[in-house]
């Protein structure tokens with residue numbers, strides 16, 4: 001990493017966070033290792049840095065949040081990321097989830113609709129050693145047709161329904177994880193078994209900010 005303030009104290013706090021997430025039921029080693037490597041305190045507003053290693057969501061500006069580490073771990077586990085997987089994330093936000101995917105050796109593409117967040121997160125990810133994550137300003141409902149198909153698609157904002165543009169950008173054999181619902185969301189995993197066959201499973205209830213339409217300047 002380049003120029004990073006990541007001390008032994010931060011690492012100690014991170015190990016504790018990993019243990020806490022493990023206790024809550026996340027068993028996949030690759031996911032726990034990735035959470036153990038990403039310096040979450042660098043992704044948060046400096047006024048919240050002391051809380052970075054609590055298992056909680058926090059504000060990141062523009063009315064958005066950095067997801068709870070448990071939720072990041074849960075979604076990352078369902079996604080079953082393999083090294084070299086081409087992953088599309090919808091809702092870059094702080095960039096934390098994208099960094100976790102990158103630590104799992106995924107090739108990460110991520111779309112954010114808020115211009116300010118898109119710019120700030122792009123700078124941050126480059127500064128702290130994740131220059132390979134490819135960020136796009138756009139409406140995630142459209143996906144990234146120019147780069148499709150994707151092996152995995154991860155939506156990190158609550159959608160009222162599964163965007164059809166995302167479904168068609170999933171490679172046959174691929175997996176999409178998406179929270180669906182308006183007040184609260186049910187975590188849904190969709191497997192694309194073949195060109196026309198999809199299998200859907202549900203996993204518990206979560207709270208996400210809404211998946212909106214269009215771009216915000």
Ligand code: SAH
Nearest residue numbers: 066091093094096097112113140156211212
């Ligand atoms: N993955 C993020 C979580 C961010 S919260 C992290 O690790 O920090 C969800 C993000 O989705 C917000 O930044 C919000 O602006 C963004 N978002 C909402 N609707 C969107 C859309 N249609 N396209 C792209 N991003 C969207």
